[in-house]
Amino acid sequence: MNHYCYFNGELLPANQATIKFNDLGLLRGFALFDYMRTYNGKPFMPHWYMERLFQSAELLDLEVPKNETEILYYVEELRELSKMNDCAFRFLLTGGYSPDSMTVIKPNFMIITENLPIEIPERFEHGVKIIANEHLRELPEVKSTNYMKPILLAKEMKSKNAYDVLYHKNQEVSELSRSNFFIFKGDTLVTPHKNILKGITRRIVLQLANQHFKVEERTILLDELAQADEAFTTGTTKKITPIVQVDEQKIGGGEVGTRTRFLQELFTNLIANY
Template sequence: MPSNPKLQAYINGKIQPYEDVVLHISDLSIQRGYGVFDFFKVQDGQPVFMKDYLERFNESARLMELQVPLTEKELADTIYQLITINNLPISGIKMILTGGYSGNGYDPAEPNLLIQQLPLLLPAPDIVAQGLKVITHDHVREMPRVKTINYAMGIRLIKQIQKAGASDVLYQKNGVVSEFPRCNFFIVTQDDTIVTPSEDVLLGVTRKNALALAGKNYKTEERTITIAEIATAKEAFLTSTTKRILPIVQVDNVIIGNGKPGAVTMGLLQDLIDLEKKL
């Protein structure tokens, strides 16, 4: 439960207090982990890049053969209602579409749509200044282009990440890297080309914006990145809605560049912050 009992959420046509928003045990999200979701920031009462997130949400639903019960406009109107009611200075909106109340615990039924809003904390300045250590793991997400609610692998690896003194885990298969459980991955090559994996990744909205911003000053590429190439990278960073752009200074036992956040990464972070302020 949220610490603020006054917060309201949406479920199937109704906006009501959090404690009243419930799903029946027969829902496929509970029975089989079947459903999709999306998440975006709200700053000063304004959604950040909401159109892109709504489009991705609808595409995830389509690929999972789930019907979103609201049009994109109705969905946006509902989100604005929540923003007005909850009146949070900075927050996150999460939309969840489940497989519905299944009669046999397997076949999809009419989807349930939930929308919640919670306070959001962005990365602290010291984390940005220090950079992250990450580890790698042999895994590729099923249906990477779909933002499903299945985060079993990432959650299972939390203790392993903590034991290694790391912040996150980068998925790789046969030496080819893809993504983090909740973030996209980038490297900066020695000639300042900014590269991100093209296959087996979720097409992140922050990833899209980072590529567009980077393209104004640097060459960009979407292609295969190998573990071996990371060792030769000048810089590395991750992108996500809540983390924006965070520098990576170590991958497993490999120190990236000089082991400190690089100028290209930090410049892109400031460019993204400036872009968000213009919205």
């Protein structure tokens, strides 16, 4: 496949796309992104992803140079150029080129097509193990580009055969490094409501679950994990991935629970018919 990108009004092959060194995203980590995917050749829930992109931009006081309709037009152009049926789109909005390496003048905006990661069925089937780490993202409501923490933890995760990291601070659980966190206590589904990036898959799962379970959006305490019957994480590429272990704490006896499987089925049906 040949990936393409949009950069400040131009469409070009992704491997020819470059940015100058005085961009504030590169020099100062002042940038945000979003990541949308297709199912059945169609962008999935594009309005919700765009809503979030614009919210992140507002919180960083950056202007997105195109409106939603224009962006989704370029998304479709890029997908056609890339000749891919299903793919992902990475949106990146940086503080732009700066004359003094600190002052924002005009943001740089790019959209890049990417391959969707290869899905590993075993993860959906048997669940994953994760580690916990004391951390709180600097601006949790913004999908900023700051991923220092999980990159620094990569070696530890690999050595522990951990799929990802669960953040907590002052005993309060927030989110995984790039996805949201849920537990079942009996028939009650619980997920944190603050200090998190509100995922699109999280939003869908809450809608699906509301029709079948009691749902609580509230703080989850770290030691509450011992009482959880089931746990899972949600994300654009993770969909609903069951979590069967956090550090040494097994959840649901280390087996994927029936309620999680039920939600997985609902989600699979939803995307099959999207």
